[in-house]
Amino acid sequence: MSDDILSVIPTDPYWQPDTAAATRATAMVESLVSGPPDASEVDIDVTWHEMPAFVDCGQNLERIGCPRCGAEIDTEWWGDFMDEHDGDGFTSLAVELPCCRTVTTLDTLEYEWPCGFARFEIAIWNPERARFSDEELTTLAAALGHPVKQVWAHV
Numbered sequence: 001m002s003d004d005i006l007s008v009i010p011t012d013p014y015w016q017p018d019t020a021a022a023t024r025a026t027a028m029v030e031s032l033v034s035g036p037p038d039a040s041e042v043d044i045d046v047t048w049h050e051m052p053a054f055v056d057c058g059q060n061l062e063r064i065g066c067p068r069c070g071a072e073i074d075t076e077w078w079g080d081f082m083d084e085h086d087g088d089g090f091t092s093l094a095v096e097l098p099c100c101r102t103v104t105t106l107d108t109l110e111y112e113w114p115c116g117f118a119r120f121e122i123a124i125w126n127p128e129r130a131r132f133s134d135e136e137l138t139t140l141a142a143a144l145g146h147p148v149k150q151v152w153a154h155v
Contacts, residue, residue: 005058005153006033006127008137009118010146013052013093013107016120017144022046025144026122032136033127043125051089052107052117054082058153065110071099073109093117114151 008029010016017025026046033042047053064073077098085092093105107117132140132150141148 002059003155004126005155006124006131007055007116007151007153008122008124008132008140008148009055009116009151010120010144011149012146013117014119015146016048017146021143021145022048022120022122025140028140028143029122029124032132032140033124033129042127045121045123045125047121047123049089049119049121051091052093052119053089053121054086054106055116055118055121055151056153057111057113057115057151058155060113060152060154061111061115063110063112065112066097066099066102067104067108067110068097068102069100070110073097073099089119090117114149116149116151 008025026044029044030042033044061075064075064078065071066073081095090106093107094103095106095109096103131152137148137150
């Protein structure tokens with residue numbers, strides 16, 4: 001069996017909201033994903049991480065690109081790098097890319113489909129809706145107190 005997970009994360013991988021803002025944003029997410037009264041309840045997980053954690057798109061990942069030269073980054077090299085550096089979160093997002101030796105950060109790589117790094121995440125399991133619209137993301141950002149982005153995972 002497979003699952004879909006729609007995650008909302010801050011655009012800054014190190015930023016975390018206070019409890020009140022997280023509660024407001026979570027309530028807003030609940031209202032946006034709740035279906036008709038007879039629909040099944042959607043599971044929502046709210047997580048605070050000590051260090052930035054990778055929020056990935058699962059099987060949706062098609063390509064990772066270099067933000068400087070545009071070259072495709074070898075997924076085996078990237079996977080090995082991620083495995084070496086992700087214990088209980090990333091103490092640093094810095095990386096030297098093999099294509100052009102650019103030193104950048106993991107969150108600035110060009111992920112197709114979007115991925116991210118975050119110390120705070122609202123994850124909706126098997127939502128019965130499509131991604132959030134730009135307008136909905138703006139409203140969620142206002143509730144949270146920080147710009148947000150979404151990551152759609154198929155696992």
